[in-house]
Amino acid sequence: MNEGDIRQVTVISGKGGTGKSTIIASIAACLKDKAILADADVDAADLYLLFEPEQSEGFDFYGLRKAKINQELCTECGICLETCRFEAISKDFEVIQTRCEGCAACHHLCPISAIDMLDNVSGKYFISDTRIGKLVHAKLHPGEESSGLLVAEVRKVAKQTAENQNRDLVLIDGSPGIGCPVISSLVGVDMAIIVTEPTLSGYHDLDRILQLLEQFKIPGYIVINRYDINEEIAQKIESDFENTFPIVTKIPYNPIFVQAMIEKKSVLEVETEDKDVLQIKKMIIELSNFILKKLKLDD
Amino acid sequence: MEIAIVSGKGGTGKTSLAVSLAQTLEDVQLIDADVDEPNCSIFLDMDTEHKANAEIPVPVINYDLCTLCGICSANCEYNALMRVPDQILLFDKMCHGCGLCSKICPENAITETPRTIGKILQGEKGNLLFNYGKMDVGEELSTPIISQLKQHISKERKIVIIDAPPGSACPMVETIADVDYVIVVGEPTPFGLSDMKIVIETLRILNMKFGIVINKDGIGDKEMEQFCIDEKIPILLKIPFSLEIARNYSKGVPFIKILPEMAAKFESMLAKIKEEI
Numbered sequence: 001m002n003e004g005d006i007r008q009v010t011v012i013s014g015k016g017g018t019g020k021s022t023i024i025a026s027i028a029a030c031l032k033d034k035a036i037l038a039d040a041d042v043d044a045a046d047l048y049l050l051f052e053p054e055q056s057e058g059f060d061f062y063g064l065r066k067a068k069i070n071q072e073l074c075t076e077c078g079i080c081l082e083t084c085r086f087e088a089i090s091k092d093f094e095v096i097q098t099r100c101e102g103c104a105a106c107h108h109l110c111p112i113s114a115i116d117m118l119d120n121v122s123g124k125y126f127i128s129d130t131r132i133g134k135l136v137h138a139k140l141h142p143g144e145e146s147s148g149l150l151v152a153e154v155r156k157v158a159k160q161t162a163e164n165q166n167r168d169l170v171l172i173d174g175s176p177g178i179g180c181p182v183i184s185s186l187v188g189v190d191m192a193i194i195v196t197e198p199t200l201s202g203y204h205d206l207d208r209i210l211q212l213l214e215q216f217k218i219p220g221y222i223v224i225n226r227y228d229i230n231e232e233i234a235q236k237i238e239s240d241f242e243n244t245f246p247i248v249t250k251i252p253y254n255p256i257f258v259q260a261m262i263e264k265k266s267v268l269e270v271e272t273e274d275k276d277v278l279q280i281k282k283m284i285i286e287l288s289n290f291i292l293k294k295l296k297l298d299d
Numbered sequence: 300m301e302i303a304i305v306s307g308k309g310g311t312g313k314t315s316l317a318v319s320l321a322q323t324l325e326d327v328q329l330i331d332a333d334v335d336e337p338n339c340s341i342f343l344d345m346d347t348e349h350k351a352n353a354e355i356p357v358p359v360i361n362y363d364l365c366t367l368c369g370i371c372s373a374n375c376e377y378n379a380l381m382r383v384p385d386q387i388l389l390f391d392k393m394c395h396g397c398g399l400c401s402k403i404c405p406e407n408a409i410t411e412t413p414r415t416i417g418k419i420l421q422g423e424k425g426n427l428l429f430n431y432g433k434m435d436v437g438e439e440l441s442t443p444i445i446s447q448l449k450q451h452i453s454k455e456r457k458i459v460i461i462d463a464p465p466g467s468a469c470p471m472v473e474t475i476a477d478v479d480y481v482i483v484v485g486e487p488t489p490f491g492l493s494d495m496k497i498v499i500e501t502l503r504i505l506n507m508k509f510g511i512v513i514n515k516d517g518i519g520d521k522e523m524e525q526f527c528i529d530e531k532i533p534i535l536l537k538i539p540f541s542l543e544i545a546r547n548y549s550k551g552v553p554f555i556k557i558l559p560e561m562a563a564k565f566e567s568m569l570a571k572i573k574e575e576i
Contacts, residue, residue, distance in 0.1 A: 016310040018309075044467070044497065046308075046489075046494065049489050064376060104374065143469065179438070179441045201336075204341060208335075212437060215437045229549050258518055261489050
């Protein structure tokens with residue numbers, strides 16, 4: 001597989017907790033012979049909990065460098081304190097690690113060169129073997145800054161892994177919101193699946209994430225999860241956005257999503273005779289096939 | 300007293316709790332710091348007005364002075380500046396506004412101008428003062444908006460409740476900086492617990508005082524409760540899961556309207572928090 005031929009799909013939501021991760025987990029289980037799964041929600045990565053890696057290879061991720069003041073040289077002149085716009089230097093001239101954005105302004109302006117910029121491991125990423133194939137996931141260290149960079153790294157590694165494994169698709173689980181990590185999970189992808197819920201908050205956040213997709217000219221398809229919580233708003237989502245962002249499927253509320261999570265399974269992997277659950281499984285298979293078809297991978 | 304409400308995982312009920320508290324307690328300022336997706340206003344029947352633009356300073360190059368030496372672009376850690384044969388290009392969305400380029404330019408050819416990346420809004424109704432930040436779509440940096448929003452925290456109000464963004468990265472850390480107490484809203488599911496643990500790790504590094512509210516109690520398993528007991532983390536409150544609450548939430552009705560008996564529990568929760576502070 002040539003890297004250029006590999007397609008990428010990101011699942012996003014705007015609002016958190018709409019079911020993004022549970023739905024991508026099921027899609028990944030369905031497409032396990034075709035796709036590599038990348039968990040790009042780097043400060044709340046959960047997919048590894050479902051797919052329980054049999055083996056994991058971990059790598060340090062270096063984010064932006066951070067400042068360190070050499071206390072033996074420091075004369076406490078205060079220039080760094082005045083220079084830093086991120087309030088990352090304490091009154092006793094220590095760098096507050098969680099506030100330092102790595103701009104290096106203090107380093108350049110210290111009159112006696114007492115401030116060094118040191119490499120900083122801001123997280124870790126993993127290539128794991130799971131029952132559904134390779135999973136690339138990461139963990140940003142608490143309070144770290146470089147989430148967008150780590151997302152980019154996870155995507156890069158997932159793409160290389162897809163190439164090595166001869167898979168033609170990377171499925172990317174994005175973060176909530178519309179900011180830096182989300183943008184980093186969307187740059188250059190072929191398609192976005194937006195998982196939303198029919199609540200006023202869900203609608204509001206959907207509207208914003210769709211504006212972002214329009215700016216980036218990424219084709220997006222909407223999944224309304226738990227549509228029967230409020231059918232009126234589900235209807236409004238359809239009528240307001242359908243023209244630019246088609247609705248692919250509407251999934252009903254069902255406790256099986258949480259139940260499956262507790263059993264460490266994706267919903268697709270749950271064995272059941274329950275008609276409603278079977279119906280949901282069918283919807284997920286159709287959704288997976290829809291993605292393949294749109295990307296012309298349905299040979 | 301400033302209390303921030305955080306969660307790790309999105310959709311656990313931060314906003315519902317923040318709004319319910321704000322509508323129950325006296326003399327409150329509510330701050331919605333989830334500037335990517337601010338939702339508190341949906342639950343408040345309140346008009347808000349534009350208070351300020353959220354801005355970051357970006358460089359402007361004076362080409363009468365610039366010699367295209369490239370010191371600015373070579374030293375920008377964010378790759379926001381690039382020297383091309385006849386000019387210095389600025390990728391403004393990558394600029395963090397650190398000001399380094401303007402300070403190290405040997406020709407003093409760089410000044411700064413504010414660039415709007417979002418807005419700060421304010422409303423007031425009855426007893427409640429409300430502020431929120433809203434990032435412009437397409438912008439990447441929420442942290443500066445949060446820090447500018449926090450400058451609008453009132454010193455006169457008895458209680459300030461801050462609804463934080465999800466996650467445990469820099470926007471969350473910025474939100475909780477200098478608050479007196481942090482409430483972690485957890486959803487008792489495996490994902491909810493995993494994300495909560497990451498937030499708690501962050502809170503411990505930052506030396507914050509915190510307690511847990513278990514929302515949607517009954518939806519999943521008992522692991523979260525057990526974790527809190529094992530780790531000796533106070534469980535401040537449990538809010539039950541029900542489809543009725545979910546349906547009302549979808550229409551913008553916070554759970555306090557469905558479970559008015561929670562008001563008394565809020566009081567005892569606050570008493571517990573005051574004790575801890």
